[in-house]
Structures are given as structure tokens and as C-alpha cells.
Amino acid sequence: MFAALIAFAWASAAFAMFAPRAARADDGALGPRVAASNPPTATDAPPPLPSQENATADLDALREDDGGGFRVERVDFATAFFYQSGHGLQSQAGPIDGRGSERAWIIEPMALMRLRQSDEVVHDIVFTADIVSAASPDSLDAVAHASEYNESFTGEVTTTIQTSKEFSFGARYGAHAEEPLRSVTAGPILTFHLFDDNTVFTASATVIADGFDDLRIDGHDRGFLSRTTFSGNFAWSQILSATTLFSLSLGVTEQWGTLQQTWNSVIQYRAPNTDAPSVIRTGEKFPVTRNRNALEAHLAQHIPATHTTVKGRYRFYFDENDVMAHTTEVEVDQYIVPWLFLTARYRFHVQPANDFWVPYIVGPPKTAEEPRTSDSDLEAFTARELGFKLNLVREKAPAAFRDADSFTLGFTHYFRSNDLTVDMVIAGYGRSF
């Protein structure tokens, strides 16, 4: 099934690569294609200027010929493969009083399509599938072989309606499904384009409703749980010069409901002077609400003289569980020839443990609601990431090789100070119509 899914994704990409050449000849798009079918000759006299009324009528007629307006402007396909290895205290796939395995592989085919409905309305559609070995609850597989593989599917649409040159509004909506979790997302987006698009302000809000199975550390399903997430984001994008872009975004998120990973465990040692087993595992527990905030800045500078682009990114995050994280990233894109460029990237992330992270507890929790976690993702650590990618842009290639598509092939190595390594390989194909 997995192979079939990936084969389908790449067959679609192959179709996009070859089929449109025939289709483009007779589709209804305006502009260059009209000109190409009727190339002007030296003897052609310039056509008389149409009156405004006639020009409007001609445009309307052409739009009707366009088949109602739905037109694919761009498609992108990519498949990422992740291989993860390491150990975490929350995992039961190891000694009962030590770190268990977090080994897993993930295959993630993705597709992106930009669909134009009319001059004013455009839809960006993203489809993602994840096939996860051992699932994320690797720990759970150690006690119940219930999730040897886990598949998840996400569909998300962003619809944008451009009402004027300065203002557009829209909505983002989607759904996600995987074995233990179902989720729906919706929210509005408002965008202001100012100073001839030199300045763009975007305000968006999103509500996510998750419903999931209450899978416990012993492998049993105890029912159904839920959580709600509200996220508000404000972004500012600014052209600083003909070669410089800057953007800043601020995000605030509030969550309510069951926020813990119900199958994550915490080591529990026997309390003094009791007859309990010397060590057992108990479930983690989070507070039922959480506030989280982040501020992120990007700067991108193109250097025409060397055909280089340098990008920098900084992100500051803080939440009410005392996590205050810093992330910096530097990326260099260097053209080797005019149609091939190499991307090199380095990312550094540092975070403290949250305020209820513990390596173990002694005796049972004082109350069932007492917050506790041993999740290695919430531990204090530093993470580094190195990435390289080759990007082939055929639009810039010599005439004999030129086409409206592009290919990418990338590799990323992510490693943390608390024993986790993830390698990612990604291959992508994109085409504009």
C-alpha cells in the first residue's frame, strides 16, 4: 500500500512533467499562447486600437472561452524520507528504569497545487501523507504490537480572494486523520498590500479541534479525548531594497484539553517503606491549558555580483511552562551555473526543560493531576542541523534544455545533545503552467 501511494504521487508528477506540453497548446489561457498561435510578421499592420467597450467585450469573451476560470497554475510534488534513532526516558522500548529506543522511519509524500478560480480567487491546496514505522508510540509497541505502522493524511486548503490591489482576505481550512487522532482546522486570513506591495501585513487566526484515542502506557484504549488550539498570528513582510527582503511574525497560541501524549511514560521508583515493586512506569500528565508565544524574524539578501543569496533567521519562543527557546538559522544559496544552485544550511536550537520535566518520580504522584513528564523532546538540549540541497531550475537553462519545471534533491542531518539523530532525504519536482 505504501509503495502504491508513493508510486501514485510520482506517477502524478510524471504526468505533470510530460502531459501539459500537449494540453497547453489548446487550453484557454491568455497572453503568450494567443501570441504564439498568431505570431506577428513584418508585413502585418498593427491592429486598430479597440474602443474601451469593445476591449471589455473581447476580454469577457476570452474569459468565457477559458472554461469557467479554474486553471492549475503550479504543481509541486515531493517525497521526504526520515530515519530517526536515539533514546528517551518516556519510551518503554528499553530497560524499565532507563532510556528506551526512539528508532523510527517515516515516508512523507506531499503535493501542492495552486488552482486559480478567477482573477480574484486562488486556492492553494496541500496534501500530505505520513507513513510511520513503529508509529510515534514506539514505546507502546514494546508492550502492545498495535501500531507497527501508522498512516496519517492531511489536506489543507488556503483560499485567497483579492478584492483590491491593497486588500485580500481568505480562509485556511483542512482536516487530518491518523490511527489514534482526527483533527479539523479552520480560520480567516486578512492581508494588506501597501506601497505597491513593498509592505505586506497579514493577520490570521486558526482554530484546531483534535479528537484522539486515550491510548495508555499499557496499550489499552480508555476512550476518547480532545483538545482545542487557538492560534493568532501577525506577520509583516517588507522589501528593504531591490535585493533585500525582511519579515517578522508574532504568534500567540492557547490550548485547552488533554495536552499530554497519553502513551508517554515516566519512571516511578518505590517510595521508602512500602511494598510496591521497586520500579514501574506511570503515565505523563500535563496541565489542561497552555499559552505559548513566538517571535520570528527573517532576512534574505541577494548578491547579484556573485549570484549568491544569504538568508538569516532568528526565532524566540516562550511559554507558560518556563520553556524559553532560541533558534537561529543561516542559509546560503549559490548558483553554480545559471540553472543550478546549491543550498547549504545550518540551524541551531537551544531550549531548557519545561518546569515539570523529571527523570523519574519516587512513589505515586500526590494527585492524579500532578504535572509530570520525562519526554526527551521537552528536556533541556541543544539541537544542530546541517542541510544541503541541489536545485535545478530549467526555466533558466539553455534553450534546448529549457522548460517550466524544476527538480530538487536534498539531505538534512539533525542531531541533539540528548541522544536523538534524524536524517532526512527529500526529492522534489515542480512545474508552472
Next chain:
Amino acid sequence: MLTRALTGLVVLVLAVTASGCVVVPQNRRRYLADPTMNPDILEDKARDKLHTSREAASGGNGQPAGGGCGCGN
């Protein structure tokens, strides 16, 4: 709360001030439209998934934080 309000105010003032500094006309944005200046959306999605599911910090990049995946981060 006060810190957040002040942060928002500073951002707003910066935005309004800086936006009036320079206007680059559309016919001078050739380099800004270069493929190297634009994000690879699908690769960014894959990397975001790694970071949001394996680190304590997520959100703030115009995307919702938390929810949508089975992880409690």
C-alpha cells in the same frame, strides 16, 4: 501582558516607520523573484514537522502551533 502589549506596539511603530523608507518598483524586483529568494514550501513543511514534533517550541511562523498531530509538544 504589559510586555506583550509593548512588543506589539514596538512592532507596529517599526512597521509603519520602515515601510515608508523605500519603495522598490515592480520592474526592479528581478532579484527578489529569484528562486533562491523564495522558500521551498514542501521542504519547509517536512522540516517544520520534524521541529514541531521533536522540540518544545512551535508556532510564530504564521502557522498554528500545537494540535494537528499526535504529539504533545
